Amino acid sequence: MDRRSFLQSTAFTAFAATATTPWRYLSAAELNDAEVPATLSAMRGTGEHVTISSGELKDLAKALRGRLLLPQSEGYEKARHIQNPAIDKHPAMIVQVTGVVDIQTAVAFAREHHLLVAVKCGGHSFSGQSTCDGGMMIDLSGIPGVRVDPAAKTAWVSGGTLLGLIDREAMAHELVTTMGTVSHTGVGGLVTGGGVGRLSRRFGMAIDNLLSVDMVTPDGKAVHASATENADLFWAVRGGGGNFGIVTAFEFQLHHMQREALGGPILFGPEKSADVIKMFAEYSVNAPVELDLSLGYRREGTTIVVCYTGDMKDADKALAPIRKLGPTSDKVAATTYVDIQRSGDMKATSADPRMTMGQYMKARFIERITPDLAKAVADAVAKRNLTVNFAGGCGMRGVKATDTAFTHRYARHNMLCGTGWKLSEDGAGPMKNVRDFWNEMEPYLGGGGFYFNDAPTDAIMDNSNYRENYPRLVQLKNKYDPGNLFRLNANILPTVKG
Ligand SMILES: Cc1cc2nc3c(=O)[nH]c(=O)nc-3n(C[C@H](O)[C@H](O)[C@H](O)COP(=O)(O)OP(=O)(O)OC[C@H]3O[C@@H](n4cnc5c(N)ncnc54)[C@H](O)[C@@H]3O)c2cc1C
Structure with a gap:
């Protein structure tokens, strides 16, 4: 050439x-x-x-x-x-x-x-x-960039950007949009997969705030896609992952939000676990939308991590149903939204020699944390050293399953269970621990799909996870990427010869 x-x-x-x-x-x-x-x-x-x-x-x-x-x-x-x-x-x-x-x-x-x-x-x-x-x-990591238009309340974000830059640049104008909970995550994978975070209950998923994208498609063309231009591609990229090309820029809707927020963990002893998960099942869904809750469940006890972005005079009322269960520790404190978004960051990221822990994760979308599921989690966790997390609280809902390629709009929670191990040791045991736990949970999970952004390698190729949107996704894969150039993703298999 x-x-x-x-x-x-x-x-x-x-x-x-x-x-x-x-x-x-x-x-x-x-x-x-x-x-x-x-x-x-x-x-x-x-x-x-x-x-x-x-x-x-x-x-x-x-x-x-x-x-x-x-x-x-x-x-x-x-x-x-x-x-x-x-x-x-x-x-x-x-x-x-x-x-x-x-x-x-x-x-x-x-x-x-x-x-x-x-x-x-x-x-x-x-x-x-x-x-x-x-x-x-x-x-793409050498092309981060964010341009905020405060008057239009929009932001253009380069396809190589990490989330922390978006939160920081937007919040300088008291503006936000939904991004994930760890600031060194990339916008490219998170948003093309859906994108949930602390503001999902308030403003929807990241893809629900996406106005348009610039992309390089597999034929090498640079195209723009929005609701009115290349609308099929715009539909596909909102949940179809990297299947359709490389997003070089995302245009997001922003929303006004104050800088101040309340955040931190509330811890409960193991004797309260049943009450906490019961409260969480209801309240994480019905609480004011300005309150995001996630639950970490261990045999040693439970942790509810809070992010409250509403009016401070209503904060005590919003947190009362959690506090009334009698926590052993309450570290919720006044801070800023941007700091809360950085609170889960790791000390080391890719290629840092301190990255010595292998990671494995399984996840499932849950329509409801039923009493049976809560009991099954309690029984399984009692005999294992692992943490089960629930996030979401309804943030995926409010959009029809076929309106975007992301189809799991029935979900109220994302249930996750991960493990880590020293790379110098064998990861087979910790991974088996998670898989065994998951097998025990299967009867109680309710037939939902999984978030492929949180899925392990052995699950990601399960195309049934695209549910009713799969036939349309295959048509679009045939149109845009018949040769399956972009196959390292939750891959949609073309049915024509490329
Ligand atoms: C610590 C941690 C915290 C997380 N927290 C959240 C969370 O709060 N909310 C949430 O929704 N998810 C979360 N996730 C999951 C996360 O959304 C996925 O791991 C996602 O793939 C990360 O995107 P990335 O760009 O960093 O990934 P990469 O590994 O760089 O890419 C992942 C996939 O996206 C494709 N891709 C990357 N960039 C582009 C682009 N510009 N255009 C097209 N395709 C592209 C890649 O080809 C690949 O298939 C978290 C993951 C981790 C490790």
């Missing part, structure tokens, strides 16, 4: 120039001879091997403004890591993009060579979909 064919011209208008946070431009670097093997053995999406010549690699590097990292390149080792260190893969090449044209260049090269493609934003995919062995990783 010659150099010119990478440089397709498009009608893209970068908003980077007006972003409130400057993008970190990586200097265009040509590969030096020591980095480039005579040929590179890479992996196709189909699993076959493909050989790429040094000339093709050098042409690709020259066509990029960002960097092409090969296994011998400085920076490769850091860039290849994702948040879950138990998933330890080695892409044949990593393209660190600086903008839309770099993304188009990478996509064109990958399509030409039928490469396996992984797209990394925040790298938080539990199932490791943002990395691969032998393929191309397209690394």
Whole structure:
């Protein structure tokens, strides 16, 4: 492939120039001879091997403004890591993009060579979909950016942004939109998968606040999608994950909200667990929408984590049903919403040598925490060292299941159970502990689907999870990605030959 064919011209208008946070431009670097093997053995999406010549690699590097990292390149080792260190893969090449044209260049090269493609934003995919062995990783982490329009109450967010930047930039204008609960999670995976967080009960899911997207589709075109333009693609990207291309920019609706908030954990001893889960089942759904509650259930006791964003004069009333159960500790305190959003952050993120714990998680959407489910959780947890979490409190509802590709609108809660283990030890035992727990829960879970953003590798390919939306998603996959270039996600299988 010659150099010119990478440089397709498009009608893209970068908003980077007006972003409130400057993008970190990586200097265009040509590969030096020591980095480039005579040929590179890479992996196709189909699993076959493909050989790429040094000339093709050098042409690709020259066509990029960002960097092409090969296994011998400085920076490769850091860039290849994702948040879950138990998933330890080695892409044949990593393209660190600086903008839309770099993304188009990478996509064109990958399509030409039928490469396996992984797209990394925040790298938080539990199932490791943002990395691969032998393929191309397209690394968006060098293009964070947020531009807030306070008058229109909207924000443009670059496809490589971490959530904390969105919260911070929007809140500078006393504006917010729903994002996840850990500030170093990526907007790319979170929003294309749905996106739930502390404001879901108040403002809906992240996708319910999405006004439009700019995308690079598998054919390498830069397109805009909204309710009125490429509406089918806009429908698909709101819950269809990375199946339809790479979102280069998200446009969100923002909402006015004060900076001040109340947040913190309320802890209860084990003798109160049955009362706490009963209260939580009702109150997390019926409380004022400004109150978000999540529950952590362990055999040692329960923790309710509070985020209250309403009028402070009503806060005591809102928290009274929780406090009246007699907690052993109450650490709810006045702070800011942005600080609450950072309160669950980890000390170390991807590629940090302190990331020494493997992670495994299972999740299920629950329509109701029934008394039978509550008892089953209590019985199962009594004999195991694990934490069961419930989040959500209705934040997925209020939109028809077929209005977006995300279909689980029946759900009131997301029930999660995860585990961690030292990488120097065998993770089989802790993972089995979670799976055994989950098998015991099955009869009580009520037939809901799961949030593929929280699913482990062994579950993510279960397409029945798209429920009634699957036939339409297949049609759109056939239209936009018949060759299944973007397959490292909760993959929708095309039924035509690409
Ligand atoms: C610590 C932690 C906390 C979490 N908290 C929440 C939460 O509060 N709420 C919630 O809803 N979820 C939460 N999640 C789940 C989270 O939504 C998923 O892990 C999500 O995939 C993370 O997005 P990412 O960009 O960081 O992931 P990545 O691993 O970078 O990507 C995940 C998937 O998204 C695709 N993708 C990434 N960027 C783009 C893009 N720009 N365009 C198209 N596709 C793209 C990738 O190809 C891949 O398939 C959490 C996860 C972790 C690890």
